[in-house]
Amino acid sequence: xxxxxxLLRKVELSSKSFLERALPxxxxxxxxxxxxVRPFDIVADTLVNLQEQTVNLRTLFKIGKKSLDEYMxxxxxxGFKRGDMIAESWGTLGFQRKQLxxxxxxxxxxxxxxxxxxxxxxxxxxxxxxxGAGGEVVQILDNRAVLLVIVAVQVSGVWAGxxxxxxxxxxxxSFDQPLELAKITPAVRGKIIIGGSFVSFEAIKKAxxxxxxxxxTGGVNVLPExxxxxxxxxxxxxxxxxxxxxxxxxxRYLKSAEARTAILIPERNVLLVPENAPVCPADPHRPEGxxxxxxxxxxxxxxxxxxxxxxGKVTGLEPKKTxxxxxxxxxxxxxxxxxxxxxxxPLRNVGKLV
Amino acid sequence: MFLLIDYGLATAKTFLxxxxxxxxxxxxxxxxxxxxxxxxxxxxxxxxxxxxxLTGVSLLKDQKxxxxxxxxxxxxxxxxxxxxxGEIENPTTLLKESDLPIIAVNKEAALVGQDIFRGxxxxxxxxxxxxxxxxxxxxANYQANARxxxxxxxxxPRDLELEYAVARAKIEKALEGKLISVGEVYITGGIxxxxxxxxxxxxxxxxxxxxxxxxxxxxxxxxxxxxxSLMKKYSPSDYNLLWEKEKGSLSVLGTAIRVAGNTLVDILxxxxxxxxxxxxxxxxxxxxxxxxxxxARIKLGKGKEFIVEGGTVGLVFDxxxxxxxxxxxxxxxxxxxxxxxxxxxxxxxxxxxWI
Numbered sequence: 001x002x003x004x005x006x007l008l009r010k011v012e013l014s015s016k017s018f019l020e021r022a023l024p025x026x027x028x029x030x031x032x033x034x035x036x037v038r039p040f041d042i043v044a045d046t047l048v049n050l051q052e053q054t055v056n057l058r059t060l061f062k063i064g065k066k067s068l069d070e071y072m073x074x075x076x077x078x079g080f081k082r083g084d085m086i087a088e089s090w091g092t093l094g095f096q097r098k099q100l101x102x103x104x105x106x107x108x109x110x111x112x113x114x115x116x117x118x119x120x121x122x123x124x125x126x127x128x129x130x131x132g133a134g135g136e137v138v139q140i141l142d143n144r145a146v147l148l149v150i151v152a153v154q155v156s157g158v159w160a161g162x163x164x165x166x167x168x169x170x171x172x173x174s175f176d177q178p179l180e181l182a183k184i185t186p187a188v189r190g191k192i193i194i195g196g197s198f199v200s201f202e203a204i205k206k207a208x209x210x211x212x213x214x215x216x217t218g219g220v221n222v223l224p225e226x227x228x229x230x231x232x233x234x235x236x237x238x239x240x241x242x243x244x245x246x247x248x249x250x251x252r253y254l255k256s257a258e259a260r261t262a263i264l265i266p267e268r269n270v271l272l273v274p275e276n277a278p279v280c281p282a283d284p285h286r287p288e289g290x291x292x293x294x295x296x297x298x299x300x301x302x303x304x305x306x307x308x309x310x311x312g313k314v315t316g317l318e319p320k321k322t323x324x325x326x327x328x329x330x331x332x333x334x335x336x337x338x339x340x341x342x343x344x345x346p347l348r349n350v351g352k353l354v
Numbered sequence: 355m356f357l358l359i360d361y362g363l364a365t366a367k368t369f370l371x372x373x374x375x376x377x378x379x380x381x382x383x384x385x386x387x388x389x390x391x392x393x394x395x396x397x398x399x400x401x402x403x404x405x406x407x408l409t410g411v412s413l414l415k416d417q418k419x420x421x422x423x424x425x426x427x428x429x430x431x432x433x434x435x436x437x438x439x440g441e442i443e444n445p446t447t448l449l450k451e452s453d454l455p456i457i458a459v460n461k462e463a464a465l466v467g468q469d470i471f472r473g474x475x476x477x478x479x480x481x482x483x484x485x486x487x488x489x490x491x492x493x494a495n496y497q498a499n500a501r502x503x504x505x506x507x508x509x510x511p512r513d514l515e516l517e518y519a520v521a522r523a524k525i526e527k528a529l530e531g532k533l534i535s536v537g538e539v540y541i542t543g544g545i546x547x548x549x550x551x552x553x554x555x556x557x558x559x560x561x562x563x564x565x566x567x568x569x570x571x572x573x574x575x576x577x578x579x580x581x582x583s584l585m586k587k588y589s590p591s592d593y594n595l596l597w598e599k600e601k602g603s604l605s606v607l608g609t610a611i612r613v614a615g616n617t618l619v620d621i622l623x624x625x626x627x628x629x630x631x632x633x634x635x636x637x638x639x640x641x642x643x644x645x646x647x648x649x650a651r652i653k654l655g656k657g658k659e660f661i662v663e664g665g666t667v668g669l670v671f672d673x674x675x676x677x678x679x680x681x682x683x684x685x686x687x688x689x690x691x692x693x694x695x696x697x698x699x700x701x702x703x704x705x706x707x708w709i
Contacts, residue, residue: 242495306510324510
């Protein structure tokens, strides 16, 4: 029998992982193509305004259509310190004095003399972008980003949502247990949580509220599309939708990488854990390509209920088998831990773990 | 002769088509969209290389196809332009252009005659038509897993029922309540035609459509309609030859007949001397076994009389109002759906799909 199945590379050490390091606003790139960088090297920097505040002077001082100039103590474009007088008004006989004081160190960015709106902005601060991982600069994207090739362990998932985040890994669940709400404490701040078989919507919301940067889980219920849009947060689903145990080997790797910094990239459904090794020796036994032959003894992961996500060993191949649904097709017999007998699974519903 | 590749989300089927026939060279599962990061171009070359490996038919020279290739598929229509030498077609649109009365359901779309629906089905619309209790998040999860693990097939009876319920909803969405008043429809698309239970394919169609005249339902199990459609568009002079050659691969499931509840139906099977009478209750379905190739004269009460053809399923008398009224109470609704399932499963077979 010539049977091929998709090859699953759930955790893979790669010397060609691409990592984009982007500035929030255009700035200066401090490296050039071909440079070798270390994790804490600065690759780019820019000036950013972290805070803005709009104040309406006409509303604040109740000054109708009068000129703003007689109230303003600082002019458009002028800088101010926190607590400096920016504008003030005096009521009748000097009573009912009102003041606008600098809420931070900043500059008066603009004044709309008609509407009375004044835009205050913090002084620009320098924002530096570190390489985040050791690697080689392979591309500069204008004055906005640097593309690195790094050596990293790449953990692939089925689905991810949110935006790219970077933080330390923290284990809060076993591979076959759901992430419990009670385990999500203030300790998750700045961390990427390693979960298990399931994470509820409530647990995600709590993790976001407590400042977690991301969650890696085996399964999750289908979520509303805009659930992460407003937050600096990301979710990586490694196995599928519903309650699905995380592949134990994936979980064991993540657990071994606990407290290390990882980068979760939802656009690619991957988590990268940078490695220090400059080169990554290729595994000569790992098959190449997207599909590969299946044989007795291979480890496969099953993708149909009631065995969804479970791993077993192939004990036989069947060219024609009728399944409980009545559908007929090629099958693999799989020995799954905890099942009393081998199960015939449609060939199309398994992937080979490599 | 041309090569037709039906490049779906789950599998790619490769056909050689000319006036002498329609030959399936192979069907290759395309992996899981979640993990298999193979490019469309690479997978296309992989398909042709596998065809050669398995059949000995050489279709590639210097990594280029050697004869005009027509590819269809939602994915193909976007990404295969650099490789394919013939036109790239959307299968649903191509079937629509054939002007045949077709009902097609695949993972991407549903076609009913000239009406197409593309999009996701709300879990609530699926749950309503299932004969077992299920929460909507399970349906949403099932659909999402089916999307990311795209080549998988239904493993349990429950999976199969979910597939049918989604197909029914897609047909209903495509038709938007319009009346089908042609005498026959062709059913195509893997979800319906690869089904192990033709009775449920038949019932899925009836549950999704509104029709008035007797409706003969014909199954395109070999997926020859796509080749017919392509031939009609690109080689119309050969179309009739192909039709004559391949029409035998279309199999009649049977005929559906709308009746008012409690109508006395007189059925005289061709070759028999005595007729039989049935009287379907309001809001019920009733099956009459009439095998493939058999014909019968039907008389409804004192009114209409016509000849109908049987098939794998037989005759189904549908005494349900349109739109079909489902009980609000969940248990009653599920009971109704089970009863309709049983009614459509004559010849002693009762589907156990709600277990």
